[in-house]
Amino acid sequence: MTDRSSAPHRGDSPIGDVPAAEFRAAAHAAVDWIADYLENPAAHPVRSRVRPGDVRSALPASPPTHGEPLDAMLRDFHATILPGITHWNHPGFFAYFANSGSYPGILGELLTAGLNVNGMLWITSPAVTELEELTLDWLRQLLGLAEGWTGQITDTASVSTFYALAAARERAGLDVRTQGLAGRTDMPRLRVYCSEHAHSSIDKAVMALGLGHENCVKVAVDEQFRMRPDALEAALAADVAAGYRPIAVVPCVGTTSITSIDPVPAVVRIARQYNCWVHVDAAYGGVAAIVPELRYLLDGVDGADSMVVNPHKWLFTPMDCSVLFTRDPATLRQAFALLPEYLVTRTPDATTNLMDYGIQLGRRFRALKLWMIMRAYGAEGLAERIRHHCELARDFAGMVHFEGGWEITAPVTLSLVCFRHVPAGADEATIATVNAAIMERVNARGHVYLSHTKLDGRYTLRLAIGNIRTDREHVELAWRELRDAAAVVGNAAS
Structure with a gap:
């Protein structure tokens, strides 16, 4: 020191x-x-x-x-x-979801820090607002979304989802903005619906919006861990009959544990019957639609009201950068806009003031790094990198599948593989203990970092590929480390 x-x-x-x-x-x-x-x-x-x-x-x-x-x-x-x-830029970082910075994104961050502007109003830095609008329209085009979607950059998917559900609450027409929720006897209890495997940010948004955690309803999934439309419809019908007011449904395009893809078209159709806002959580999986052959992942999304994607997950953008797309920016603005005298400006009505679309007044110039990344790699370059990660995941899944004593525990939809070691004759408790020990041994060696989840109560290892520097050699190294660790753990147990 x-x-x-x-x-x-x-x-x-x-x-x-x-x-x-x-x-x-x-x-x-x-x-x-x-x-x-x-x-x-x-x-x-x-x-x-x-x-x-x-x-x-x-x-x-x-x-x-x-x-x-x-x-x-x-x-x-x-x-x-x-x-x-902990080095998230490491090519052996396979835990959680990737968050790897790229040179163009880092350059954008450096310039953003040097400028140090607040883009709360158009007039406080016109380029902040206009580059954000342009960059997100580029992203809209890359994802194949229809015209009419607009976007804003937030810090994380948690905040993007909070904003979307605030808009859903606003659209319900209960004047919560003015009257609040406390002590209200003139309104039913409001409910939000998502799958059993949805991200905890949905639960947190429901809690923060004052709806109560018990009103975040978890919908059953099928054998591929996708939200079941019949279960959603049954839950909505039962809640309406019981006097609840459904306000939003949140299907996922790439759940956190296993990257399952909920049936968005069916979810949208059912949600519309109950006048629910549909917010698509595509924080991880959404950017995969940049790959032409994966464009189907966003089928049905154009019928939704909002969607979140996180460029800082799989678009090589330094933390933090989340994008909230919506087809109803007016309702989002209605939920948050407030204009004290000290923020009144004389600018044309056509200009956008970013402060009107969320709770933050201070706004970083996050669009600059994303714009630079899109220019540096282009649509084809981004697609090829994402495609390569999906290929690596399939290759790794093949290694696991053809090795005795190992199993794949969930479908490999994108670049995440869920798997585990299954010693002969072991019960679930033993399997969990063995896999936890394997993971800890691998992680402690320093070449690879994995995380875990539980699927139907089964302890499962996760290998998530998304780092811009990860290549085949790193995936093969991970597999060698796992097999070596399994042998050591097995010998210690015998």
């Missing part, structure tokens, strides 16, 4: 910024390091090996009295911060 007891290194003036020359030198060093790091992120163990408290205890408990040089901070970054990083 840098010695902080010395006199200030910038003694000529206590005001103003760090000298440009000092910043320039540090920034050049940082960019050089980033380029070297991303050329070989596998030089680091994919999962951090620090123990709880290691990073904090290595840093001073109080802020410095005098300013320190930027190069000292970079030294501390390498010595103290970097060991506490």
Whole structure:
């Protein structure tokens, strides 16, 4: 850790910024390091090996009295911060869903930080609003969505889903915006419907909107873990008969645990019979529709009201960048727009003020990095990378399928493989223990990082491919690591 007891290194003036020359030198060093790091992120163990408290205890408990040089901070970054990083850019990162930055996206982030603008109003930086509108229309075209969809960039799918369900609540016409929910005796209890395998962000949005967690209704799935239309229709009919008010249905295009694809056309048809808003959670799987032969994934979406996709998951965009598309921006605006006098501007009515479409007033210039990524790779380049990841997933699934003592536990729809080791004669409890031990051993070695889920109560390993730097050699390495770990765990148990 840098010695902080010395006199200030910038003694000529206590005001103003760090000298440009000092910043320039540090920034050049940082960019050089980033380029070297991303050329070989596998030089680091994919999962951090620090123990709880290691990073904090290595840093001073109080802020410095005098300013320190930027190069000292970079030294501390390498010595103290970097060991506490789990490397999502690592080609062996197969846990959760990928979140790999790309050079064009990083360049966009650098420029965004340098500009440091707030795009809350059109007038506060016209380029922020207009580039966001343009970039999201490009994305709309890449996904094959019809004209009439508009989009806005948020930070995460959790926020995008919250906004969509707020619009659903607004469309219900119960004046919740003005009167709230507390103490209301003039309205039924409102309900939202999603599959048993839907993401927890839907539950959280329902809770945050004041609807109550018990009113997030989980709909049964079929043998491929897709929402069952008959179960949805039965749940809606039963709830209406019991006096509830359904307001939204959330089908998924790529569930978190297994990337199952809900039957969106059937869901839309049923939801319309009950006047429900349909919000499609395509945070992970949606961008796969950029691949022409996977365009079918979004069949039926043009009948929905909103959809979320996350470029920071599988479009190589640095965190954070989520896109909420909607065909009803007026209702979304009605849910959130508020204009105090200090935000009144004299701009043409045709301009968009991004602050009107969510709770945030401050808005980063997130569109810049996404725009640069689209330009750097083009539609064909993005499609080829996504296609390659799906091919790698099928190859890995083949390795598992043809190896004795292993099984695939869910259909491989995109670039995620769910699988597990099944020792001969083992019961479910033993299988769970063995697979947990295999995963921990693999993760501890530092070359590969996996996560797990449970499917119908069965402990299952997940290998999710989506990192821009992942190739066949990394998938083959993961399989070798898994087989080696299974042998060690099996020997220890015998």
